[in-house]
Amino acid sequence: MDTTTWHPDLLLLFLLLLGVSVFNIVALQLNIIKTLPGFPGDLPFKLETGYVGVDELEKIQLFYYFIESETSPENDPLVLWHTGGPGCSVLTALLYEIGPLSIDYEKSSWNSTTLKLNPYSWTKVANIIFIDAPVGTGFSYATSWEAYNNSDTISAATNYNFLRKWFKTHPEFLKNPLYIGGDSYSGIIVPIVVHEITNGNEVGVKPAMNLKGYILGNPLTSEHDDANSRVEFSHRRALISDRLYQSIKTNCKGEYVKRDPSNVLCANDYEDLCKCLENLKAVNILENICTSLSSSNPTELMQWDLSSQTEDSLNFLRLVSRPPYRPQNCREDNYVYGYNWANDQTVQNALLIRKGTVKEWLRCNGTLKRISYAMETPSAFPYHRSYVDKGYQVIVYSGDQDLVVPYLSSQAWIEALNVTIVNDWRPWFVDRQVAGYTVQYANKKHHVTFATVKGAGHTAPEYNPKECFAMIDRWFAKYPI
Numbered sequence: 001m002d003t004t005t006w007h008p009d010l011l012l013l014f015l016l017l018l019g020v021s022v023f024n025i026v027a028l029q030l031n032i033i034k035t036l037p038g039f040p041g042d043l044p045f046k047l048e049t050g051y052v053g054v055d056e057l058e059k060i061q062l063f064y065y066f067i068e069s070e071t072s073p074e075n076d077p078l079v080l081w082h083t084g085g086p087g088c089s090v091l092t093a094l095l096y097e098i099g100p101l102s103i104d105y106e107k108s109s110w111n112s113t114t115l116k117l118n119p120y121s122w123t124k125v126a127n128i129i130f131i132d133a134p135v136g137t138g139f140s141y142a143t144s145w146e147a148y149n150n151s152d153t154i155s156a157a158t159n160y161n162f163l164r165k166w167f168k169t170h171p172e173f174l175k176n177p178l179y180i181g182g183d184s185y186s187g188i189i190v191p192i193v194v195h196e197i198t199n200g201n202e203v204g205v206k207p208a209m210n211l212k213g214y215i216l217g218n219p220l221t222s223e224h225d226d227a228n229s230r231v232e233f234s235h236r237r238a239l240i241s242d243r244l245y246q247s248i249k250t251n252c253k254g255e256y257v258k259r260d261p262s263n264v265l266c267a268n269d270y271e272d273l274c275k276c277l278e279n280l281k282a283v284n285i286l287e288n289i290c291t292s293l294s295s296s297n298p299t300e301l302m303q304w305d306l307s308s309q310t311e312d313s314l315n316f317l318r319l320v321s322r323p324p325y326r327p328q329n330c331r332e333d334n335y336v337y338g339y340n341w342a343n344d345q346t347v348q349n350a351l352l353i354r355k356g357t358v359k360e361w362l363r364c365n366g367t368l369k370r371i372s373y374a375m376e377t378p379s380a381f382p383y384h385r386s387y388v389d390k391g392y393q394v395i396v397y398s399g400d401q402d403l404v405v406p407y408l409s410s411q412a413w414i415e416a417l418n419v420t421i422v423n424d425w426r427p428w429f430v431d432r433q434v435a436g437y438t439v440q441y442a443n444k445k446h447h448v449t450f451a452t453v454k455g456a457g458h459t460a461p462e463y464n465p466k467e468c469f470a471m472i473d474r475w476f477a478k479y480p481i
Contacts, residue, residue, distance in 0.1 A: 031352045039115040054161040059147045063139035065130040067123045078127045078176040084184025087365035089138030090130040097461040098122040103337045113341035120469035136368040141357040151374035156192035177212040183459040187219025191383035213393035218459040222379035226409040227302045233406035257302045282403040284457025290330035391445030399456030419443040435467040
């Protein structure tokens, strides 16, 4: 048997002479992860990680996790999934929401995170690219400080470039139905990425993408309108009285975000509103606030980020002395396990993270949002309105206990599209139990499904994974949810 060792350059030349494409040569070098620290045995699904240089000089390197569908990778949808913030790592979605792995709290400690399979992973029915975006999020990095300057439109264009380059090394997925998805602040980014792909397809940019629609969970659409809806939501949830609701609606004239500073009656009602809401957990009003973490500042009630999503190492230094997790403890304790796992050098080695590129992995990079990111899009509604004649399939879902982005505001902008109701408001079920409520709209080939998830917060799959999996499984299969 010939045991000759091929020099890499000779092997490349040999493959070229055989007619093997450059794309397939690159594909031979894709980073397939077989095992991960904390998970016993080999991974029972195909996980690939890597970086894609998205600008001409490749100064921006976006990190991704790609997980093939566990059912039929060649036929199932392909989803590009974003996480919100802006600046929250997509590892949040992978470990806490829709990915195939979750944290086994009973077997974990502060010093050792154990992983287990998530029986409600969306990768059972879809191929998913989880992308750390924008640059500065998670394990994505840039080689110059200037490259960290970002905005909604720049981020969306960058993500489109990422997808174009990703397809060059994965051409076999070009035929799969493509969906762009995300939650929270990604409600701004996803529609702009859809815009980039739509325009690219229409002007003949290669490769053409088989875009079929998009997925939005608890989505920010208009910072003003979403925040303004918190007052009506609070009234419907009996968090404020009928008297206060009628008074503040009259005195503030329905405008609670841009209040007239000279309007004393409005200011007094707003102060009473804040007193009613200041000790609630905005991401899910049914849960208790964490005694170790400060509650939302009542003066910031009408700002975008009520949820204290940003994190830094100080949060964890304050938390690490706590006893092991128990179900009655604060939900935010869960994130410590992910923080410790992602910052373990053996984990980063296993994920093939480039050494020295990220000083510390953070679930949400608050510095990015405060300093280098321009939240420049007042509303994503014009994008949604422009797609009504494109024939896309759209699903928007909301946890019905979410005060950050109340379901009322999402339903309002969908109604404003002036699409026809084809299936009116009704309950949907999982295991014969009401899982939420849904309504379906259509305009010729364009279909929009709106669904609430009963008892869930911001974002819904973290709270109700079983129900959310049933929802997306039915939607992909074009069944009524």
